Amino acid sequence: MIAILKYNAGNSLSVENAVKRLGYESVITDDPDVLKNAEKVILPGVGEAASAMxxxxxxxLDEVIKNLTQPVLGICLGMQLLCESSEEGDTETLRIFKTKVKKFPPEDLVPHTGWNNFTSVKGKLFENVETDENCYFVHSYYAEPSEETVAVTDYILPFSAALQKDNFYATQFHPEKSADTGMQILKNFLSL
Incomplete structure (x- = not known):
């Protein structure tokens, strides 16, 4: 069973539908025991960092997430919550990834909305995915590139399109809204 974390953020139903299309059963939950016993956990995200934390x-659930040992995927806000901190609401986040989340400059060019490709990709999440393939982004904040960055996209400046450390994976883009490329990335995660 795939557990989709229910928290103060949206987009859970889109993720649930994408997981179902790939042939997996899932449940949307904030029950710590269900999360701990799930095969995989997904933190979807459309929302605001401070209220979500x-x-x-x-x-x-902050401590539950930090102690999960199965594969975990953070999506958009879910990825940002796995970082050290976010400028959105000056929020201390879960500190899984050693990178900070900052707001894109300048104001008139945010949010970054639409399709964008990668400048680099590596790792299991991106098997059978090329750098010129596009995914769907919608965000005003970005994670700085770090040693845990496994995909980079350039919008105003280079940023982490995906991160990976141990059993934690994360994408700034929405794989569930990114057509065939996104479904391949989601499939790669679900088959870990």
Whole structure:
């Protein structure tokens, strides 16, 4: 069973539908026991960092997430919450990835919305994916490139399109909204 984390963020149903299209069963939940016992966990995300972290802390899910040992995938806001901190609401996040989330400059060019390709990709998440393939982005904040960056996209400046450390994977783009390329990336994660 794939657990899709229910927290103060949207997009859970789109992720659930994409997982179902790939032939996997899933449940949307904020139950710590279900999360701990799931084969894989997905943190989807459309929302705001401070309120999302507040919800996770209130439910004790921040500690649950940090201690998960199965594959975990953060998507968009879900990825940003796995980083050290976010300028959005000056928020301390889960500190899985050693990178900070910053707001794109300048104001008149955000959010970054639409299709964009990669300047580099590597790792299991990107098997059978080329750098010139496009994925769908919608975000005003970005994770700085770091040693855990496994895909880079350039919009105003180069940023982490995906991160990976141990059992934690994350994408700034929405694989569930990124047509065949996104489904390949989601399939790669689900088959880990």
């Amino acid at each position: 507040e919800y996770l802390k209130e439910k004790g």
